[in-house]
Every structure is written in structure tokens, then in C-alpha cells.
Amino acid sequence: MHKLNRPTEPIDLNQARRTYNGIPPQKQAWKEFDKDEVREQLKAAQSGLCAYCEVALSSKTNIDHFEPKHRHYALTFDWNNLVLSCDEKGSCDNKKGGKFEPYWINPYLTDPIGMFTFYSNGQIEGTSTDAQNMIKDFGLDCPRLEGKRQGILHTLQETILSLMDFPDALEAYLESEEAIMFPTGYTQVINRITGA
Numbered sequence: 001m002h003k004l005n006r007p008t009e010p011i012d013l014n015q016a017r018r019t020y021n022g023i024p025p026q027k028q029a030w031k032e033f034d035k036d037e038v039r040e041q042l043k044a045a046q047s048g049l050c051a052y053c054e055v056a057l058s059s060k061t062n063i064d065h066f067e068p069k070h071r072h073y074a075l076t077f078d079w080n081n082l083v084l085s086c087d088e089k090g091s092c093d094n095k096k097g098g099k100f101e102p103y104w105i106n107p108y109l110t111d112p113i114g115m116f117t118f119y120s121n122g123q124i125e126g127t128s129t130d131a132q133n134m135i136k137d138f139g140l141d142c143p144r145l146e147g148k149r150q151g152i153l154h155t156l157q158e159t160i161l162s163l164m165d166f167p168d169a170l171e172a173y174l175e176s177e178e179a180i181m182f183p184t185g186y187t188q189v190i191n192r193i194t195g196a
């Protein structure tokens with residue numbers, strides 16, 4: 001997870017927010033709302049990655065209400081409350097569902113830097129009790145994500161280690177490669193090995 005910058009509120013959402021008075025109920029109002037613009041803006045702001053687990057988003061995405069909309073109808077169309085997440089079983093919005101905990105970090109509002117440690121075997125560790133709990137609540141340690149992270153981070157680590165005696169080649173590799181997903185873990189692995 002890394003800090004995200006929220007773009008300007010989409011016009012469609014702004015209009016819906018101004019006119020919505022709680023009728024019909026949140027669930028129905030949200031269902032009827034044309035979410036294309038919101039989805040597009042969030043996807044661009046998140047570089048095509050899930051805001052929570054940083055997996056590359058497929059065509060199947062979910063606009064998550066960070067704080068569930070059933071808590072207050074005003075949260076339904078609140079731009080600051082919307083986050084684009086993956087829609088796969090066992091993690092992220094699929095896992096958090098309609099729950100809410102005050103220690104959760106919304107990466108659009110709070111910089112989660114230093115909260116999570118990623119390892120090349122795909123594992124993730126929280127650096128505080130809150131971070132540990134958040135990993136569990138969001139399923140960030142689910143086998144599917146650990147496997148995907150390992151696939152990328154292990155290869156990255158092996159490549160860096162094989163180039164350690166060739167500084168120019170290593171530099172060229174690190175400059176040319178960009179994390180297609182898991183940028184936080186990717187940067188951590190590079191920094192840990194190269195001592196950056």
C-alpha cells in the first residue's frame with residue numbers, strides 16, 4: 001500500500017452527492033448511479049492497481065466505500081470515501097465487506113509508509129499491532145496474494161543478486177524495470193538488497 005493522490009471530484013459524482021437525500025436507500029441509489037467516470041478517475045490515480053493490495057486491476061473492479069455507506073447515507077457519494085479495489089475472493093473489499101475499524105488506513109488520506117514490510121517470499125508483515133490487524137482484516141496475507149507477490153519479488157531479488165558484481169548492468173536493469181504491480185514491496189526488496 002502506498003500514498004495515493006485523489007484527483008478532482010468527477011462531475012457526475014458531485015451532482016449525485018448534492019442531490020442525494022437518503023432516498024432511495026444507499027444500496028439502491030449507488031446501484032443506479034453511473035459509476036464509469038468515478039471508476040476511470042480512480043483507476044488512473046492508482047496506476048491501474050488495487051489501492052489496498054497493489055495487484056493489477058482486471059476489468060472486474062470494485063468501487064469500495066472505505067467507510068461503509070450503510071453507516072451514513074452521506075458517505076454513499078462522498079468522493080473522499082471512494083477507493084478502487086480488486087474484486088477477488090479473500091482480500092480487500094471482498095474481505096472487509098461492510099465492516100469498519102477506526103485503525104484502518106485509507107491510502108488516499110494517510111501515507112502508509114513504514115506500516116508494512118514485504119519479503120521476496122511473498123509474505124507481508126505489519127510493523128505495528130494496527131498494521132498486523134489490518135493485514136488480517138483486508139486479507140493482504142491470503143495465499144493468492146502471497147503467491148503473486150512471490151512470483152514477482154523473488155525473480156526481482158534473484159536478478160539483482162546475479163547482477164551485484166556488475167554495477168553498470170544492475171543500474172541499467174533497475175532503471176529499465178518498473179514494477180507492474182506491488183510497487184511498495186518492489187521498492188523495499190531493491191532497497192534491502194542494494195542498501196539504498
Ligand SMILES: [Zn+2]
Nearest residue numbers: 050053086092
Ligand atoms: Zn486488492
